[in-house]
Amino acid sequence: MKYMVFALMFVAGLQASAQETTEKNETKKEGLVFTQMEIVRENIPYGTDDTFVFEFKNTAKTPAIIQGVQTSCGCTTAAKPEEPVKPGKKSEISVKYDTKRVGAFTKTITITSNVSEPIILTIRGTVLPEATTTPAPTNN
Numbered sequence: 001m002k003y004m005v006f007a008l009m010f011v012a013g014l015q016a017s018a019q020e021t022t023e024k025n026e027t028k029k030e031g032l033v034f035t036q037m038e039i040v041r042e043n044i045p046y047g048t049d050d051t052f053v054f055e056f057k058n059t060a061k062t063p064a065i066i067q068g069v070q071t072s073c074g075c076t077t078a079a080k081p082e083e084p085v086k087p088g089k090k091s092e093i094s095v096k097y098d099t100k101r102v103g104a105f106t107k108t109i110t111i112t113s114n115v116s117e118p119i120i121l122t123i124r125g126t127v128l129p130e131a132t133t134t135p136a137p138t139n140n
Contacts, residue, residue, distance in 0.1 A: 031116025032056045032064060041125040044099055052095040052123045058085040060115035068112040069093060076107045076123070099127050 034056040058064040063084035075098040081091045104126045111119040
C-alpha cells in the first residue's frame with residue numbers, strides 16, 4: 001500500500017513538472033526568435049570583410065524595438081534594425097569581427113529589446129595568418 005501511494009505521488013509530480021515545462025516553453029516563444037544562436041566559421045582569410053548575420057522573427061504581439069546590441073570586445077561591431085520590427089515580421093542583426101586578428105576567437109553579442117529577456121548570440125571561428133608572397137628566384 002505504501003508503495004502504491006508513493007508511486008501515485010511520483011506520477012502526479014511528473015505530470016505537474018511536465019505541465020510547468022510546457023507553459024515555460026510557450027511563453028518563451030513570444031518575443032525575438034533567432035534562427036540560430038551561434039555562427040561558426042573556420043579558415044577566414046586575413047583582412048577580409050566577413051559578416052555574420054543573425055536572422056530573427058518577432059513573435060510578440062507588439063512591435064519589437066531593439067534597444068541595445070552590446071559586443072564582448074572592441075574587435076567586434078554589430079548593426080541592429082533602426083525601425084521597430086512589426087509582429088510576425090523578420091529582421092536581422094549583422095556582426096563583423098576584425099579579421100586582422102589572427103587565430104581562434106569566440107565573441108558574444110547581447111541583444112536587449114522591449115519584447116524579450118536579453119539574448120546572447122555567439123560568433124566563433126579562426127582567422128588565417130596573412131598570406132605572404134615569396135620573391136621569385138633570380139637567375140644569375
